[in-house]
Amino acid sequence: MRSKTVVTVSIGISLILLAFSGCGESVPKDEEVAAVTRHIAGDFMDELKTELLTALEDTVAGTVGAIYVCAEKAPEISARYSSLPGITVKRTSKRLRNPNNAPDEYEMKTLEILESRPAFGSQDHYEWEITDGQKKFRFVRAINTSSVCLKCHGNPEKMEDEVKATIAEKYENDQATGFMLEDLRGILTVSLEWPEGKAVFDSISAGL
Numbered sequence: 760m761r762s763k764t765v766v767t768v769s770i771g772i773s774l775i776l777l778a779f780s781g782c783g784e785s786v787p788k789d790e791e792v793a794a795v796t797r798h799i800a801g802d803f804m805d806e807l808k809t810e811l812l813t814a815l816e817d818t819v820a821g822t823v824g825a826i827y828v829c830a831e832k833a834p835e836i837s838a839r840y841s842s843l844p845g846i847t848v849k850r851t852s853k854r855l856r857n858p859n860n861a862p863d864e865y866e867m868k869t870l871e872i873l874e875s876r877p878a879f880g881s882q883d884h885y886e887w888e889i890t891d892g893q894k895k896f897r898f899v900r901a902i903n904t905s906s907v908c909l910k911c912h913g914n915p916e917k918m919e920d921e922v923k924a925t926i927a928e929k930y931e932n933d934q935a936t937g938f939m940l941e942d943l944r945g946i947l948t949v950s951l952e953w954p955e956g957k958a959v960f961d962s963i964s965a966g967l
Contacts, residue, residue: 786894786953787960793885795963796898796949803840803848804900804947807833815907822910823925829856829911830929845956850902852945856926856935866948869899874943896951904942912938 810832814824833850834857840848851862853870862870869884882901887894904912911922915936926933938944951960 787964789885789887789896791964792896792951792960793883793898794967795960796885796896796951797883797900798963798967799840799846799848799949800898800900800947803836803949806836810836811907815910822919822922826911826922826925826929834859843956843959845952845954846959847948847950847952849948849950850945851948852902852935854934854938854945856930856933858932862946865897866899866946869897869948870943870946873899873901873946894953896953896956898949898951900947900949901943902945902947904938904940904944906940908938908944909940912936912944 807828810828811825814820814828815822817824820827837848837850840846849860849866851860851866851870853862853867855861865888872884873882882903883899885896885898888897889895911918911926912935915923918936926936935944
């Protein structure tokens with residue numbers, strides 16, 4: 760009789776624990792979070808690209824204007840996206856122009872992963888990261904060097920004097936020149952903390 764009671768109690772406890780485990784917010788699949796963070800990355804890059812092309816097409820601003828976009832507008836756009844609950848958007852590189860954008864340990868590792876891939880390989884990398892109990896989804900997109908980028912990230916000897924002077928004025932210890940076409944110039948990182956970023960995830964996911 761006692762053994763039957765013990766078994767009954769054990770089953771009851773198991774059912775209670777199972778019920779409680781279902782009460783928490785379930786974590787979505789990696790592909791679902793990747794779709795949302797990829798969407799954020801795409802919106803960010805489109806907005807920054809529009810600002811850069813507008814400056815470059817301006818007969819007065821030109822390449823110098825594009826430098827100011829990267830120096831002033833880009834941080835503003837990053838800050839706006841990063842004001843979303845649980846979201847952080849950041850550009851970084853091994854060869855920095857702005858020292859405030861230095862890569863963290865994860866970003867440095869991802870830069871090396873992307874560098875090791877062939878030119879025709881995937882330009883994205885993502886995974887969950889747990890640090891001090893904080894669960895965070897990291898989505899990284901490669902920023903490759905286009906012909907437009909070479910205007911202020913290419914061979915310094917081929918740059919206009921005004922462009923070199925502006926870079927020197929804005930960035931005292933610039934390391935972001937000497938790139939060649941299609942080189943991996945840096946990465947864009949979108950981080951989504953969970954569950955802090957759930958509302959943003961749900962909102963964007965519903966529209967995809």
